Amino acid sequence: MARIGFHASHELFPPGELLRRARDAERLGFDGAMCSDHFHPWTESQGESGFTWSWLGAAMQATGLTFGTVCAPGQRYHPAIVAQASATLASMFPGRFWVALGTGQYLNEHIDGAPWPAKPERQARLLEAVKVIRALWAGETVDHDTPWFKVRGAKLYTRPERPPRIMGAAITEETAEWVGGWADGLITVGKEPADLRKIVAAFRRGGGASKPMALQAAVSYAEDESQALSEALRRWPVATVDLAKNQDLAAPADFDRETAGATVDDIRDKLRISADLDRHVEWLKGDIEAGFDEIYLHHVGPAPDAFLQAFSERVLPRCRG
DSSP states (O other): OOOEEEEEEEETSSSHHHHHHHHHHHHHTTEEEEEEESSSSSSSSTTTOOHHHHHHHHHHHOOOOOOOEEETTTTBBOHHHHHHHHHHHHSSSSSOOEEEEEOEEEEEEEGGGOOOOOHHHHHHHHHHHHHHHHHHHHHHHEEEOOOOOOEEEESSSSSSOOOOOEEHHHHHHHHHHHTTOOOSEEEEEEOOHHHHHHHHHEEEEIIITTOEEEEEEEEEEEESSSHHHHHHHHHHGGGOOOOOHHHOOOHHHHHHHHHHTOOHHHHHSSEEEOOOOOHHHHHHHHHHHHHHHEEEEEEOOSOOOHHHHHHHHHHHHHHHH
16 A cells, blocks of 8 residues: 655745644654755745755654655765765664655755756766765775765764665656666656656666655645645746756746746646645545555645645545555
């Protein structure tokens, strides 16, 4: 049976508020949680960007949920630091932490002042980072040279008995097929059913046939359909930005300019927006049928507490039946 969890958006809420919602999600029957890892929000109006790794320690102590996060080692984060941070969480909370690794966005990674590589270089950099992280988790003393980062005499002295799962983050078929060969599993984002099936097929074709798959699904729910639409546009306009630009824009103000003329019609089919809880059940059942083992609901609509309550009572039980 698929696990349905809660996505904690550090771009939309201050960390203390997110911590309370994580506790509420557990109390209301959600199976797990994941969170974003941004240095900047997508837009100025979102207005938050708490530090994920500090928050995860607090959230995992405050709940019994499993947790994961998506990060991009190799530029803003040295891979050895990602290895240490992940190992510490997995040591304190055995079996409850996973990490997803991806190539990142310029929005967050440019802060170190280094050039932003093209996608093929970022993929090569990520593979080198994964090698370093796995070697450190295995207790090796690591010396490693790449064009992007260096490691000298690094060894982790605090390591979990079992290292965390490394999920590969992918939003295109090409990337999904690529991560199938090296990651322990896949994490992707919600799409139209036909497009999602293509992502699944590509991942399995690339070597992920027996590996777990997770989905982060952005949803907007309100009792009024027009409010669900308008709030999704106001709070998550980044959904309307073309993927090629999404990874290469530098600042929240750039995303504000890109989305300045967006309308509710532009976002209507980009996210799962509906006042009809039956429709949300259909979406989730489709995800389960597509083979996803874990689904994390990222609510970008109004009244997040009402969303948690409504889905707990009227959506989750029907998806588990």
